[in-house]
Amino acid sequence: MNASEDKLAPAVRSILATARERSGGAERLDVDARSFPAAVEATEAAGRVPVVAEVKPTSPTTEGERTDDPVDLAREMVAGGATALSVLTEPEHFGGSAENLRRIRGAVDVPVLRKDFVVREAQLDAVESDLILLIARFLDEQGTDSLATLYEAARERGFQPLVEVHTREELDRALEVGAEIIGVNNRDLGKLEVDLDTFERLAPHVPEDVTLLAESGVTSVADVRRMRAAGADALLIGTAIMDGDVEANTERLTTADAERASRAAETSDAETDAGPTSSESTDAKRGRAESTDTTPRNTDTNQ
Known part of the structure; x- marks a missing residue:
């Protein structure tokens, strides 16, 4: 069903081969998850850009390694x-660990995503998290469980599955299994090349009631605004936050929409009766938590 494994970059093939052999947890987990859609809604209500910041000590696509305590980061x-x-909980290529996740989740009160190459149901039980990544490209293949199987198994345990697509x-396939949180990875795992057009091509086909993330390649405020407009x-941002002052980088990217949000707030009362402007209607579509609309999202870029 998916692209054949020989089309993957060598580093990705190695990661996937290791993932197939990785064991799971000793007991089935029952997770009390912090709501990610609710956190997104609260962030937007505060006039900030919802950013999932990635604790990533290293990766096959970056140079060097951060040796700071992951909890401090x-x-x-x-x-x-x-x-x-x-x-990241993948140890060999990303320097991650389940222990890092446990410590971080215990130290913060925001939702935490376990980012790893989970390909079998038993691997869901390795460590608790609020969200868990399921990469569609790697599932429904020889030696892996199906996306449908893993999605339902994750939900039964209380996880919020983030289904990644390219x-x-x-x-x-993600929509067929009922995915409520979808991430579009701008990185082609075959060539490890990044193209932000990937998100712009796929976003119009995602229903409004799905919480939609842009992953990979977001390195600047301009990129943030581009993905938001789409x-x-x-x-989900990793390297652009990890490279330098982590707190300052995070703040810079999460406030990319602050000026626009402030202007919208100042004019909202005056324009309530007249109906939303094109800019405001684009902002309104991002009030996601209570939406039940399954029509494709409006991605007007003339805002």
Whole structure:
């Protein structure tokens, strides 16, 4: 169903091969998850950009390694306004661990995503988190469980599954299993190249009642605004935050919409009776938590 494994970048093939052999937890988990959609809504209500800041000591696509205590990094991200955190638990290629996730989740009060290559149901039970990443490209393949199986198993345990997609076919599969949180990865795992057009192509096909994230390649305030204009409810950002002053970088990216939000707030009362302007209607579509609309999102870029 997915692209064949030989089309993956060598580093990704190695990660996937290791993931297939990784064991799971000793007992089935029962997670009391912090709501990610509610956190996104609260962040937007406060006039900030919802950012999932990633605690990523290293990766195959970056140079060097951060040796800071992961808990200290996480606290700096939250202090900078992060809506949620993403914590790598893959040890060999990303320098992550389940223990890092446990410590971070115990130290903050925002939702925490476990970012790893989970390919079998037993691996869901390795460690508690609020969200768990399911990469559509790696599932429904030999040696892995199906996306539908893992999605339902994750929900039964209390996790909020974040289904990651890169193509229209993967997006359709995510929607077929009922995914409520979807991330569009701008990075092609075959070539490890990043193209923000990927999100812009797929976003119009995502229903309004889905919480939609843009992942990879967001390095600047301009990129944040571009992805928001294309329909991103939140952005997952790693390197641009980890490279330098973590708290300052997080604050810079989470306040990218602050000026526009302030202007909208100042004029909202005067324009209530007249109906929303095009800019305000785009902002309104991001009030996601109570939406039941399944029509495609409006991605007007003339805002």
